[in-house]
Amino acid sequence: xxxPFFELKGSLFPLTVIHSSDLTLAGLQTALEKKLGQAPxxxxxxxxxIQLAPEQQNIDFASIKQLFTALKLVLVGVTNxxxxxxxxxxxxxxxxxxxxxxxxxxxxxxTAAEKQNDNAAASVQQVPMHTKVVEQNxxxxxxxYAKGADLIVRGAVGAGAEVxxxxxxxxxxxxxxxxxxxAAGDTGKRIFCHNLQAELVSIAGHYWLSDSLQGDFWNxxxxxxxxxxxxxxxxx
Amino acid sequence: MAKIxxxxxxxxxxxxxxxxxxxxxxxxxxGHKTVxxxxxxxxxxxxxxxxxxxxxVYDFVNVINGEANLKQTLIKDKxxxxxxxLPASQTRDKDALTKEGVEKVLHELAxxxxxxxxxxxxxxxxxxxxxxxxxxxxxxxTNPEVSSVRDSDRILGMLSSKSRRAERGEDAIKEHLLLxxxxxxxxxxxxxxxxxxxxxxxxxxxxxxxxxSQAVLNASNSGQPVTLDQDSDAGQAYLxxxxxxxxxxxxxxxxxxEKKGLLKRIFGG
Ligand SMILES: Nc1ncnc2c1ncn2[C@@H]1O[C@H](COP(=O)(O)OP(=O)(O)OP(=O)(O)O)[C@@H](O)[C@H]1O
Ligand SMILES: [Mg+2]
Numbered sequence: 009x010x011x012p013f014f015e016l017k018g019s020l021f022p023l024t025v026i027h028s029s030d031l032t033l034a035g036l037q038t039a040l041e042k043k044l045g046q047a048p049x050x051x052x053x054x055x056x057x058i059q060l061a062p063e064q065q066n067i068d069f070a071s072i073k074q075l076f077t078a079l080k081l082v083l084v085g086v087t088n089x090x091x092x093x094x095x096x097x098x099x100x101x102x103x104x105x106x107x108x109x110x111x112x113x114x115x116x117x118x119t120a121a122e123k124q125n126d127n128a129a130a131s132v133q134q135v136p137m138h139t140k141v142v143e144q145n146x147x148x149x150x151x152x153y154a155k156g157a158d159l160i161v162r163g164a165v166g167a168g169a170e171v172x173x174x175x176x177x178x179x180x181x182x183x184x185x186x187x188x189x190x191a192a193g194d195t196g197k198r199i200f201c202h203n204l205q206a207e208l209v210s211i212a213g214h215y216w217l218s219d220s221l222q223g224d225f226w227n228x229x230x231x232x233x234x235x236x237x238x239x240x241x242x243x244x
Numbered sequence: 245m246a247k248i249x250x251x252x253x254x255x256x257x258x259x260x261x262x263x264x265x266x267x268x269x270x271x272x273x274x275g276h277k278t279v280x281x282x283x284x285x286x287x288x289x290x291x292x293x294x295x296x297x298x299x300x301v302y303d304f305v306n307v308i309n310g311e312a313n314l315k316q317t318l319i320k321d322k323x324x325x326x327x328x329x330l331p332a333s334q335t336r337d338k339d340a341l342t343k344e345g346v347e348k349v350l351h352e353l354a355x356x357x358x359x360x361x362x363x364x365x366x367x368x369x370x371x372x373x374x375x376x377x378x379x380x381x382x383x384x385x386t387n388p389e390v391s392s393v394r395d396s397d398r399i400l401g402m403l404s405s406k407s408r409r410a411e412r413g414e415d416a417i418k419e420h421l422l423l424x425x426x427x428x429x430x431x432x433x434x435x436x437x438x439x440x441x442x443x444x445x446x447x448x449x450x451x452x453x454x455x456x457s458q459a460v461l462n463a464s465n466s467g468q469p470v471t472l473d474q475d476s477d478a479g480q481a482y483l484x485x486x487x488x489x490x491x492x493x494x495x496x497x498x499x500x501x502e503k504k505g506l507l508k509r510i511f512g513g
Contacts, residue, residue, distance in 0.1 A: 145447055147401025148394050149368075164447060166397040184445070 022174070022191040023084060024056045024213050025107070031058070031067050033075060040079055046217060050186075050208065051081060057105055058086045060093050067093065069100035137175050145181065146171060156192070167207060176200070186210070189232075199232040200244060214239055246354035249361050249489075250379040252403075254395030256366030258387045259424035262460055262470065263482070264363035265293045267383065269469040270486030272327035276358045279318065281350075282332035283375035284365040285340055291331045294321065295467020305333040308345030314352055323472065328357075341374045350378050368402060377408050381418040383451065383489075387425050388437040393445055396421075400446065420451035422485065427456040428501045439499060452485030454478055455498040 028039055044051055056076065060067075069086075076083035085103030086093065094104050140154035142161045148168035152159065159173035164181030171177055171185070174192040182203035190197030190212035199209055204225050207218050211234050221241070229244035251264045261284070268280040282290035285305065291297040296319050302312035307330075314330075321327035330353075333340065353360050364375035376382065382403050386396040403417045404410055410417075423442055430436040443450055454460075459476030463469060471486075473479040477498050484494045 144404065145400075147404070148397040150401045150405070164445075166401075166445070167394055168398065169401075181447075182444075 021055070022172075022193065023105075024051070024054050025087065025193075026056055026058050028058070029061075031060075031064050031072070033068065033071055036072060037075055037079075040075075040081070044079065050215075053080055053082055055082045055084050057084055059107070060086050060088050060090070062090050064093070067096065069097050069102055073100055073102065139175075140173070146185070148185070153191075173197070183209075187232075188215075190234075195234040197233075200230075201232075202229050202244070204228060204230040204232075204241075209239070211239060246357050247359050247381060248350060248354075248379050249359060249381045249383060250364055250376045251361060251383045251385060252364040252372060252376055252399050253366065253385040253392070254368060254372075254399040255387075255392045258385050258392055259454070259460075260366070260385050261290050261293055261363050262464065263383065263385050263422060263424060263454070264290060264361050265469040266471045266479075266482040267486055267489070268359070268361045269321075269324055269327060269471040270483050271359050271361075271489070272321070272324045273471065273483075274486060274490060275326065276490075277326045277356070278359040278361060279328040279330055279353055279357045280361045280363060281330040281353075282363050283341070283371060284363060285332045285371060286334065286337050287365065288332035288334050290363050291319070291329060292467060293464050294329055294469060296321070296329055296331075297467075300331045303331045303333040304349070305336045305340045307349055308341065314349070323468075339370065341371065343374070343377065346374055347378065368398060372399075373402065373406055376403060376417075377406070379403075379407060379417050380409075381420065383420050383422050384446070384448065385422050385424055386442060386446070388423060388427075388431065388439075388442055390437070393437065393442055396446055400448065419448040420489070421446055421448050422452045422454070423450070424454040425456045426453050426498070428499060432501055439496075450496075451488050452481060453496055453499060454481045454485070 028036060030036065073083050083102065085105045086097045087105045087107045089097055089104050097104055138157040140157045140159050142152055145163035146152055146161060146165045146169045148166045151170045154173035154175065156174050158175035159171055160178045161171060162180050165171050165179055165183050165185040165187065167184040169185035172188040172191050176197050177187050177189045177199045179201040183201040183206045185206065186208040187199045187206060188210040189199045193212050195212040197211055204221060205227060206221055209216050209232050211232065214234060216239050225241045231242050231244050233240060251260050253260050264280050268278050271278040280290060282288050282304065291300055299319050302317040306312040307314055307317050317330060319329045319331065350360060362375045362379065365371040384396050384399060386392050400419060403419060407417055409415065421443065423439060427436060431438045439453055455477050457476060457478035459473050459478045460470050463473055470476060470478050471482045481498055484497065487494050
């Protein structure tokens with residue numbers, strides 16, 4: 009018998025961050041159901057974090073947590089919490105997380121929170137970026153995750169297939185499935201593909217579905233990136 | 245060395261059993277000793293299409309369980325030399341097949357046959373995985389419509405990740421695309437995907453295109469593999485497919501809408 013093994017290690021995981029001005033139960037439920045309806049299955053049991061604003065008070069974290077469970081989502085914790093919010097969230101069994109620099113709050117974050125962020129941001133930057141290369145086509149039902157790395161796919165990504173990278177994604181064939189770049193939250197990551205027919209593209213948690221992609225670049229070579237908080241598509 | 249070829253699709257009802265019967269018969273007609281194994285436990289219909297349903301005594305599961313030996317169980321075709329069928333059980337469920345059991349039977353068959361054709365059940369569950377696990381080559385049967393192409397893509401993913409060759413890091417399974425129920429008129433009208441569309445998406449070599457044909461329906465109703473109807477379009481298309489499977493280069497036929505010209509009307513075509 010080998011020695012039992014036990015170790016504690018810090019790691020970074022991609023989490024979906026929710027920004028919402030309305031944190032009432034009804035408001036959240038409506039907004040979440042709408043989003044889930046747009047991308048059925050995409051967020052199934054996804055780990056999520058709520059980004060708080062200082063003015064949001066008396067939030068019922070315990071009920072919100074139940075709401076997430078009912079919607080088949082996993083609420084892990086909150087971020088950008090004031091001392092009071094922090095206490096309430098912890099009482100409801102939620103983790104209080106600090107946000108990385110790359111996912112800067114869009115609204116009124118306090119400067120204190122900004123300062124705190126710098127430490128966390130440093131740890132995001134420290135992850136060395138490697139490259140994972142896949143030689144074949146990625147078929148429907150397959151999922152490839154390039155953890156802490158760029159991803160190069162020499163073939164096509166089939167409808168119903170999913171490629172995910174913490175870094176950039178390059179696809180030399182046709183992208184018919186889903187591509188998720190900057191999965192660890194880095195909005196500077198991009199998706200490059202030789203033929204865009206995707207079901208979904210996502211960068212650092214922001215995503216566009218096939219409907220929004222129909223346009224000048226549909227069926228053509230394209231580069232997808234973030235600019236001022238929204239996704240833009242341009243020439244390769 | 246026997247070649248194990250799985251006939252698979254993901255989607256149901258696209259023509260796997262029809263193709264297994266037709267290709268198996270074609271291989272035997274070309275002089276290669278061939279056995280067609282029905283992996284569709286519980287829904288067997290290979291024996292119906294081959295017209296030997298009344299001659300089934302023992303089945304695949306009996307052999308696995310040691311209740312009968314292969315010699316007692318294999319059904320020899322009465323029309324074509326070199327052709328045998330290993331029928332599936334009608335009464336058991338799909339869990340009756342174990343990897344060890346299937347391996348033992350395939351190993352035994354490999355001593356005696358050149359080609360072992362495995363007619364897979366639909367889906368991507370245990371039964372379909374069992375049919376493809378030991379394969380050397382795969383005929384991926386696809387209809388020219390989006391859902392069938394999607395399921396074929398899925399199965400191609402399984403072939404390259406869930407097969408024994410993949411698990412052992414051996415050479416990949418050789419993949420062939422067989423497009424069936426192809427209707428050039430509907431393709432021309434844009435109601436169906438074209439050969440080029442399907443090939444573009446699946447990106448594997450094309451082994452055959454079988455037209456949508458009344459001959460297939462007649463064949464299955466009379467328990468005759470369509471390859472024996474050598475005057476029919478589908479029969480000829482399957483024979484071309486078999487020839488390509490044996491390494492020959494054969495032009496593709498039945499891809500365009502046929503215009504009945506005057507000469508054809510007079511001399512028949
Ligand atoms: N080329 C063709 N032209 C016309 N009909 C066809 C053709 N190929 C198959 N069919 C018909 O399609 C039906 C399904 O065929 P078949 O049983 O071979 O499919 P299968 O993939 O084995 O189905 P399952 O998934 O249930 O095992 C049958 O009625 C068959 O006669
Ligand atoms: Mg069948």
